[in-house]
Amino acid sequence: MGYVSSNKPDIFVSYAHVNDDATARSGPGWVTSFVSVLKSLLAMKLGRNDAFDLWMDHRLAGNDATTPEISGRVRDTALFLIVLSHGYMASEWCRQEMKWFQQEVGRRRKAGAPTFVVEFDKTERPEPLVDLLGYRFWVDDRLCKAPRTLGFPRLREEGDERYYDLLNDLCHDLVAELKRLKGSTDEGRALPAGDDSRPAVYLAEATDDLDDLRDEVRRHLTQAGLRVLPEAEYPREEYAYRDAVGATLARSTLFVQLLSQVTGKKLAGSTKRVVALQHECALQRGLPVLQWHSRDLDPDGVTNADLRRLLTGPSVVTTDVTEFKELIVRRVGQIIAPKRPDPKVELDVDRLVFVNAEETDDQFARRIAEMLSKRGIASIVPARCGSPEKDREFLVTSLLGCDGLVLIHGTNPEWLVRQWDQFRKVKPRRTSALKAVGLCEGPPPTKHICELVLPGAHFIDCRTGLSEEQFDRFVSCL
DSSP: OOSSSTTSOSEEEEOOGGGGOGGGSSSSOHHHHHHHHHHHHHHHHHSSTTSSOEEOOSSOOTTSOOOHHHHHHHHHOSEEEEEEOHHHHHOHHHHHHHHHHHHHHHHHHHHTOOEEEEESSOOOOOGGGTTSOEEEOEEOOSTTSOOEETTOSSOOSSSOHHHHHHHHHHHHHHHHHHHHHHHHHHTTSOOOTTOOOSOEEEEOOOOGGGHHHHHHHHHHHHHTTOEEEOOSOOOSBHHHHHHHHHHHHTTOSEEEEEOOSOOOOBOBTOSOBHHHHHHHHHHHHTOOEEEEOOTTOOGGGOOOHHHHHHHTSTTEEOOOHHHHHHHHHHHHHHHHSOOOOOOOOOOEEEEEEEEEOOGGGHHHHHHHHHHHHHTTEEEEOOOOOSOHHHHHHHHHHHHHHOSEEEEEESSOHHHHHHHHHHHHHHGGGOSSOOSEEEEEEOSOSSOOOOOOOOTTOEEEEOTTSOOGGGGHHHHHTO
């Protein structure tokens, strides 16, 4: 019994029988084992073993002719799953199925039904599958040796964890698509391709050494209810690649990128590298950017100047991976949260905040002052009079007259300590205590840690940009 349509198959598995040869090991072949685990996962996610109809032909050998039954199932099935391999491309009958697939993909992709490509080995994609997102079940983890297929000839006790991670990813995506198609069937109309109201995160293509980590981040975001883009591979020529990235970014809420000390691959016939180009496109579109690299990576040791600038940019954080995944979800929530209408506020003459910053952080201080002004709170930012005496006089006057104090930690923790020492000297001359003190960690995210600890002060985390919500507690105490 089908899940999408009761009398039609849900998933058609197209594969080469040479990849399911059981002689290489005791027990079933690779494809049969793969499909068996996949069916168990699908049953768990859909609730019953008979909740869906997955079809694969165990009879069709390399010299057998395709049958009208197979042709009909290809045309009736809701989703296509191709186990792509050298054997698949060498099979005459697989190529015949490919022709049917090509016809169906052209029709069904317009209606939003994708083809799922499982890569058994490192095989050049045929034209109909070039732009489709694949699940790579092979790894190139042996120096100067050919890539190996995960779980072949048998699953290893250690080292094949990625096999199950990929299977879980594939199962999750299959279920999501089946539910979408069932919803369109139940409503009696076809949903257009890409009709997905979930917030979308552009998870940038990463260098090969970060593939496993990128998959881990992708799984977390998907489980958090976010849509992860891109959903298809891009052409490798620069202009076509740039156009494809731009079109995907236009549908995205946040650009996320994992970085390492590896510069990454160049595009065909270009000096541009994939890592840098994606970031460049995101900046051109003005999309919010969040990047990550390991704490163990020292950017000063990276010889490539462009990559070093990328690693030390203002959008880079160096938290542990678990915290970074949660940070992505929080950031999307902040971006999509309904904007509060600017209230008609009256100036509160009883609240004056001194936003104190080093000269290099003046622009950030003014942004905080503008945010406070929208809340009806007056503020002062440091004056740059050109004379040390006048600058000091302004500083003392501001410290004496303010009701709240915000100290911005940019890149110089020593400045922060000196400013607090200056306030301690001025404090005996004040007529009342400060109502609130805020220690604001401003950009960049990567910096020397400030050792200043002030009991009762509000920690305001703006390392990746100004966040009005981070100031709520500080303002409430004024």
